[in-house]
Amino acid sequence: MSAVDRPWVSTREPSGILAWLTTTDHKKVGVLYMTSAFVFFLVAGLFALIMRGELALPGLQLVDYNTYNELFTMHGTAMLFFFATPMVIGLANYLVPLQIGAPDVAFPRLNAFTFWLFLFAAIIVFGGFLVAAGAAAFGWYGYPPLSTKTYSPSLGADLWVIGLLLSGVASILGAVNIIATIFSLRAPGLTMLRMPLFTWNILVTSTLIMLAFPVLGAALAMLFIDRNLGGNLFTSTAQPLVYQHLFWFFGHPEVYIIALPFFGVVTEIIPVFSRKPLFGYRAFIFATILIGAYSFGVWAHHMFTTGAVATLYFAVTSFLIAIPTGVKFFGWIATMWRGNLWFATPMLYTMGMLGIFLIGGITGVFLASPAIDYAVHDTYYVVAHMHYVLFGTSVFAMFGGLFYWFPKFTGHLLDEGLGKIQFWLLFIGFNVTFFPQHQLGLDGMPRRIADYLPETGWTDLNLLSTAGSLLIAVAVLIFVWNFVTSLRLGPPAGDDPWGGHTLEWATSSPPPHHNFHRLPPIHSDRPVLDERLARQRRTDPAAADAAPAPSRDQLEGGRRG
């Protein structure tokens, strides 16, 4: 494990901004990923606020039709490709080597290249706003013929195609790197069935990326040929539905590419804050693999209303996903059962995620029934559903993960008090924003409309939804403030502020360049907990059962005092 046998180790480290530009350290690359992803989250969130402002009242107030169409297209594109996916890759970058006791990822230079390629791709897509005819304005899934040159002549649309293609390449390279790291760099004793659940989820996710993103690449390449080289692959005289099949063959696994890692995050947080090992470790792994596998068999449930797919077949496969997902819920609850629960911020966000994702999962079962989907497809019901799923995972679980691992990243704790205020604002704001949208969908409000008529009766719920979105904005701003101030001024965290179970808590905060000076012996999926138990038993056999809480003041009252 010494640094000498690693050829990429340089003895002379650059400093300042140059260190960030030239780094191949997985932790710094991870931080770059997460920071850029968060910036895109803020930008795409701002787009959402403008849209909510526009929809608060009937008619057009803030923006014109084309701007509105650009906003929702770029909101979806940015949230999925430039926020959620890179946030996952950033977390994986930082944490997977630490969780498996490795000094870095398998291909550190490829890793750095992957990040810069992703950033380049994002800039290309956002560059659409700078060209005369504006950014892409055909929705984040860009169905032809609307996305062909005839109907979307703007150069911004080409930039969207090229940028997404490049970001797909970056995702594939990142996945290769993570898979290689997991298979080849695990510490001695850390067998596959002792890997932390977060790493397991990342392994399955990376496999999904490897299988799904090439299909997106193919679809986008063909779309590019249609647009610029006179191809006639998806135009009205050819087969526009083929694009939909290709896109959703990528698009549905993409949902799990975003969701699974955050399932992994909460599966890490719940045992630590229940002060118990995970209940049903192997069942969790099995359920994760099953969800990943099923995710490739359900794509056409996005196409029930095309009248061109085997509706009942895809309904059955879609329903099936509910089973392993339900099992995960039971596993999480069983882990908390008879535990000794500590509701610090990471656990609070995790509880929020469980409640919100539960509703998103339930409405997902409704949508999996083609007869119901015929009624609510492409309405605000779907908008509500997908935000319950995606916001529940990639935002609530992300904040849980950030509060949990921020001490590891920086050596400082985020402010618990502000974190709790932020949580309640976010939880209430989220539900006020998105819950009424179920009803709007049932009342007949379609997605992606810039305005509506007053006589539709949708005004009240839209106004409520817009009010809720302001609460979300305040909550996010509180986090930004908490983050910036805690970066240097937060209470010192120590190596292991939460009593973690997995290897990242066995090293210093932040970890040294090569992560570990020593590793604890690994005999289970929770080596750090094992070591702490052994130490307690050595020093005081009685204390292993009735445990004191010496760091309570430091954690709960440190900033307030």
Next chain:
Amino acid sequence: MARRTRRRGDIGLSRRSRTVIALVGIGLATAACVPEGVTDRGRQVSELYTWFMVAAAGVFVLVVGLLSWSIVRYRGQPGRDVIVPNPSRGNIPLEVAWWAAPTALVIVLVVLTAGVLSQVDARAARPAVTVQVQGFQWGWRFAFPDAGVEVTGTPANPARIDLPVGESIAFEITSRDVVHSFWIPAFLIKRDAVPGHPNRFDVTIEETGTYSGQCAEFCGLLHSRQLFEITAVQPDQFQAWLDEQAATTGEAP
């Protein structure tokens, strides 16, 4: 010691979680407000939705109940050095049960769905009225080939047609340019208008009234203005409307 802390925690959190549960519960109940559906098929979809809602409420109450119970009952003191002694790591009968329970529920939902779906997708062998619907940027063109009637809408002046109640109607749906989706919310059904891929769905309208419709699949700049309106009337009134339209269509150059 742990027990005393727990009791203190009980009061604060149970009230708070009870409020949250109540709010979400009320919200979930309002989500049941699916329109009843004014067609034969729409009524079935509405009933199916209600059955799903029953299952959903059961699952929601079970999961939130277990979750709330854990949150309230097992709330402990903060601090990093607490460890639960002798925790359970697995329980085979329990785990078999919670794989089996959702599986059973899924089977029920599949059966319910299959029954309704076959009726919703059913087509009349000889529909009383056939309406050809064509979507375009940004409006709808309705044609009644038997009567030689055509009605075309624009964003400023959406198409308005009459249709008879109590008779089987077939909508044949096509598109002239990009993908649209022909949707009447009160009928609880939509079907995409895909260029090069004709679609069809059938309904029998059961209640007279005026039903607004709108394009559901995003189709470009004025997607939100691609509206239409269907007025369901008695068959004889429909025939009168059709004759009147045929006369005006015929007059047009």
